[in-house]
Amino acid sequence: MHRFGLDAVWWLVSPGNPLKARGPAAMADRMAVARTVMQHPRVTVTDIEAKLGTRYTAETLAALKAVYPRTRFVWLMGADNLAQLHKWQDWRTIMEGVPVGVLARPGDRISARLSKAARVYRADKLPARASRLLAGAEAPTWCFVNLPMSTASSTAIRASGGWGAG
């Protein structure tokens, strides 16, 4: 929130990533764990994607804008997803519809910087030193920030038997 100048964050617990073959754990379980690990007055853990009936991010953003016409949304994701973004449905609509904040992730900083999305939208990159301006920027604008990184991944959590197993 601080680095991108945001008022609040909505943590979208996904009904399931369209690109992943293996489905996630039950929605209610993931919502409960997310609410346990993230308790902050300006962070809302939400299952709104399931409620809206959307799965692709471009659809989710269109639906959110329709339901909340006065809210300025920013899409947040890890660097691994910038590296893959050009495979997402209507990915250019996402880039041109909302500012996009990208958070560094171990092993993905270089692939993200060299990605198709980074190349196509090279001119629209906000320098990290100006990241606070992202929330108020007009799309297409994206910003990559380096933060203290975490090696956590959902694959590793599943491999260890799930949250709380170890």
Ligand SMILES: Nc1ncnc2c1ncn2[C@@H]1O[C@H](COP(=O)(O)OP(=O)(O)OP(=O)(O)O)[C@@H](O)[C@H]1O
């Ligand atoms: N360690 C991390 N650092 C930065 N961003 C992360 C990290 N883990 C997850 N994210 C981001 O959080 C969002 C949700 O990730 P998700 O829960 O699907 O798990 P994942 O760890 O990316 O999955 P996988 O294990 O298959 O790589 C994505 O935008 C992803 O880029």
Ligand SMILES: O=C(O)c1ccc[n+]([C@@H]2O[C@H](COP(=O)([O-])O)[C@@H](O)[C@H]2O)c1
């Ligand atoms: O819209 C798409 O085509 C699309 C493709 C891959 C991932 N996403 C979304 O990106 C978010 C994080 O996905 P992931 O790959 O880190 O599990 C989640 O909300 C997914 O639904 C979206």
